[in-house]
Amino acid sequence: MFENLSDRLERSFKILKGEGKITEINVAETLKDVRRALLDADVNYKVAKQFTDTVKAKALGMDVLTSVKPGQLMVKIVHDELATLMGGEAVDVQISGNPAIILMSGLQGSGKTTFSGKLANLMKNKRSKKPLLVAGDVYRPAAIEQLKVLGEQIQVPVYTEEGNKNPVQIAQNAIKQARQDGNDLVIIDTAGRLAIDEQMMQEIKAIKDAVNPQEILFVVDSMTGQDAVNTAKEFNDRLDFTGVVLTKLDGDTRGGAALSIRTVVNKPIKFVGTGEKMEALDVFHPARMADRILGMGDIVSLVERAQEQYDEEEAKRLQKKIAKNQFDFNDFISQIQQIKKMGNLKELASMIPGVGKAIKDMDIDDNAFKSIEAIIYSMTPKERTNPEILNGSRRQRIATGSGTSIQEVNRLIKQFDETRKMMRMVTQAKNPARMMRGIKRR
Known part of the structure; x- marks a missing residue:
């Protein structure tokens, strides 16, 4: 995760190593390399430029303490700005309401169904919730079967309606069933497409209007890089979702989505998927992710696990x-x-x-x-x-x-x-x- 970006940033900071003080010349040289590293990691160009401009202004505006070397100061500034770029603070999901309703959105293959299972597992085991999973993808039988298998694996009930091709009606009926059975959280999996199309957008908008969810989470495959950011913008313009979920962050991802998406759509990243296991789901902490990008580890998350x-x-x-x-x-x-x-x-x-x-x-x-x-x-x-x-x-x-x-x-x-x-x-x-x-x- 972020290995290439981490290596490139480390090489960039070496430009300042041994320098006695920060100057406009050596800062410009360092940040030119940093911007190139961000672009190679598939970070949005405007985001990368704005980021390096902010770092430059802060670096040149600081009086370097005698005990702090210029390279160390630059790492500190970049760390803080990376954390800010990704949202600054962790943002939790809203699970008030009886039942609380969480609606999934995203393209086909983004990992919505698997994430739905992981989220139900997390809410059941760590938040003492009684979730109900809803199979709202009426076009792909494999998605319904997959959700059933996941539900059985984590011992969470799955609501399905064989033969019903109306996802709005399925979602409404599932909520009635949840109230009847005492489920205080409903997680609705929805259909995805290989590309954004009008029918998909109208359908998920209709589900949103019908059930009025507390959370609409946009699930995106972080390995798709800059395309993920463009897709997020399209979905947000239509759905006004409440948060982003980055899946497959354990893969060979360049990290561009994680670093760009918060700025482009102005919505927080709430969760990251870090593996195939049902437990492989983490709340997104921007400062901790900045630590990992800069090779500082993440001892707090390790202790929590x-x-x-x-x-x-x-x-x-x-x-x-x-x-x-x-x-x-x-x-x-x-x-x-x-x-x-x-x-x-x-x-x-x-x-x-x-x-x-x-x-x-x-x-x-x-x-x-x-x-x-x-x-x-x-x-x-x-x-x-x-x-x-x-x-x-x-x-x-x-x-x-x-x-x-x-x-x-x-x-x-x-x-x-x-x-x-x-x-x-x-x-x-x-x-x-x-x-x-x-x-x-x-």
Whole structure:
């Protein structure tokens, strides 16, 4: 995500490296390179020019503190302006009303149906809502079936009407059903087209007028770049939508849509899709995204994702086991499952400051734990609970059963032993008396 833009901006800032002070000449040279980087990332030309003009005015208007180098000051100004360009502050969805109604809009292939499922999942698990998904795409049977599959996966009901080709009527009937069943949130998926056409616009406008939604979200594939911005303008002129959703931001996107769309349509980006899993949906935070574009990581989002998977009772239970040196392979596999739930591994690693650049050419996918899981699941329940009984013959059987080598099994067990020792040392360090008793025993 934004890797090419990040690299280009970093090279631009090097122009100021070693300079004693900011001057009109070196600022102009730097910002010429910055503007070129933005245009290459498919940022709207007017947006890129206005951005660099603002940065230039701020840079030349500042007295550089003696403790701040010109390059560092320029990074700070660019960071703040990037955050402002993308909206400044995160904007939440409005889910008041009984039921609250959210209407989806966008072109075919933008990811509306998948996003509808992700949003229902987020609202159910994090906002304690009782959502109802509505299959309003009456032209594409696969879209109705897809929504049914997603609804079953996240355990959210899906309203459909077989044979009814009137999406306005379907939406109205779905809202009546929601009130009857106690659903306090209705998410309406609508039909898309391969290109903007009058029939599609009239149809979705009719749905809007009939149900009066609290939110109209424009869903756009961020990989379409500048075309996404032009499409957003067309939709906004007709629908006056309330927010933007950028999907597929985990792909090889140049980032132009994220950086241009807020300025062009003057509507906030509310969510970003960052993967295929139902949990791969984030509230859009402009300042955090600016951090990531400039290679500063996003440690706040990483901590938030970790906290979502944090179970206080489970943590207490685990701490007691570690203190007694009883941490076993069942606990180990449980921790792996929690990490996997947090999202794509490469994306998680890139949130750590300085790591994103180091791993940008590495292929890290969700199969990274596959061999580890295979080895652990090839152990008997007794072996997982008592790792110390894993002798040579048991290890050979585990290697054969997991389709791995004896070397891989030995390596995992060694890493597990080292992890267990380290975790116990950390636990003892919090209790000096216990640590001293451990030293005396040795």
